[in-house]
Amino acid sequence: MPADSFLGIAPSYVLGTLEGQDRLDFDAHLRSGCAECAAVVAELRPVVDVLAQAAVPCPPGPQVRRLLMDLAEAPTLPLDLSALPWEETDPGVKRAIVRHEPQRDMTGAILWAKPGARYPLHRHHGDECLLVLQGHCRDEVAEYRAGSVARKLPGSIHGVEFLPGEDCIGYVVTYGGHERVE
Numbered sequence: 001m002p003a004d005s006f007l008g009i010a011p012s013y014v015l016g017t018l019e020g021q022d023r024l025d026f027d028a029h030l031r032s033g034c035a036e037c038a039a040v041v042a043e044l045r046p047v048v049d050v051l052a053q054a055a056v057p058c059p060p061g062p063q064v065r066r067l068l069m070d071l072a073e074a075p076t077l078p079l080d081l082s083a084l085p086w087e088e089t090d091p092g093v094k095r096a097i098v099r100h101e102p103q104r105d106m107t108g109a110i111l112w113a114k115p116g117a118r119y120p121l122h123r124h125h126g127d128e129c130l131l132v133l134q135g136h137c138r139d140e141v142a143e144y145r146a147g148s149v150a151r152k153l154p155g156s157i158h159g160v161e162f163l164p165g166e167d168c169i170g171y172v173v174t175y176g177g178h179e180r181v182e
Contacts, residue, residue, distance in 0.1 A: 006025075006026060006029045006034065006037050007036060007037055007040065009022065009026060010026075010037050010040040010041055010044070011040075011044060013026045013041065014040075014041055014044040014045055014048050015048060063127070067127060067129055067151075067173065070106065070108060070129075070173045071129055071131055071149070071171070071173055073099060073108060073171075074108075074131050074133070074171035075098070075110065075133075075171065076133075077133055077134060077169070079110070079133075079169065081112060081169075084096035084098070084110060085097070086112070089119070090117065090118065090119055090120065091117060092113055092114035092116065092117025092118075092162070093111070093112075093113045093114075093117045093118075093119050093162070094111075094112045094113070095109045095110065095111050095112070095172070096109060096110045096112075097109045098110055104175065105126065105175055105176050105177070106173065106174070106175050107172075107173070107174050107177070108171065108172070108173050109171070109172050109174075110169065110170070110171060110172075111130070111168070111169065111170040111171070111172050112167060112168070112169050113135075113137070113160075113162040113167065113168045113169075114162065114167055115135070115162055115163060115164045115165055115166070115167065115168070116162065116164065117161075117162045118159065118160065118161050118162070119159060119160040119162075120159050120180055120182040121157055121158065121159040121180065121181045121182035122157065122158070122159070122178040122179060122180045122181060122182075123155065123156070123157045123178060123179050123181050124152050124153070124154055124155065124156050124157075124174070124176070124177075124178045125154060125175075125176035125177050125178060125179070126154050126174065126175030126176025126177070127151065127152070127153060127154060127173075127174070127175045127176075128151070128152040128172065128173070128174045128175070128178065129149055129150065129151045129152075129172070129173045130144070130149065130150045130170045130171070130172045131148075131149050131170055131171045131172075132144045132145060132146050132147065132148045132149075132150075132168065132169075132170045133146060133169045133170055133171060134146050134166060134167065134168065134169040134170075135162065135163070135165060135166045135167055135168030135169060136148075136162075136163050136165065136168060137160050137161060137162045137163060137168050137170075138160070138161055138163060139158040139159060139160050139161070140158055140159070141158065143163070154176065157181055159182065
């Protein structure tokens with residue numbers, strides 16, 4: 001990375017948002033003796049320290065807390081896909097319901113989609129969260145890879161396209177279900 005590129009990511013370094021190789025590269029750059037980057041880091045550290053001390057903890061509200069706890073039930077890979085009760089919802093898209101709580105109108109399901117498959121436009125009656133475990137997909141808002149969470153709020157409308165590469169496997173938590181609009 002050119003030296004002037006390091007200067008642009010110095011604030012991210014101080015905030016602690018650089019990860020992996022980027023953080024290692026910036027650490028090495030500072031050790032190499034770049035006075036300009038060292039000065040920026042030294043100038044920003046006290047500001048970040050003051051902001052951290054002034055921050056007021058904000059616990060998640062009950063709805064987000066419930067959603068996080070339900071997402072924590074997601075299985076880990078590898079999964080024995082042959083052992084699950086699959087239903088094909090659309091060509092190349094299957095789901096297996098692994099958790100259902102009627103009193104909360106909540107369903108947890110494993111989603112398995114082939115590259116190139118598509119889940120049509122639908123409107124959510126309640127929250128929905130998809131945790132991508134493998135592969136990747138996209139909707140009208142963003143692209144989601146393994147480890148990504150896509151949250152859709154009640155009333156939102158979207159479709160999902162499963163992208164080339166490996167099969168997409170995810171854990172979907174829904175409240176209130178959805179209706180197709182396409």
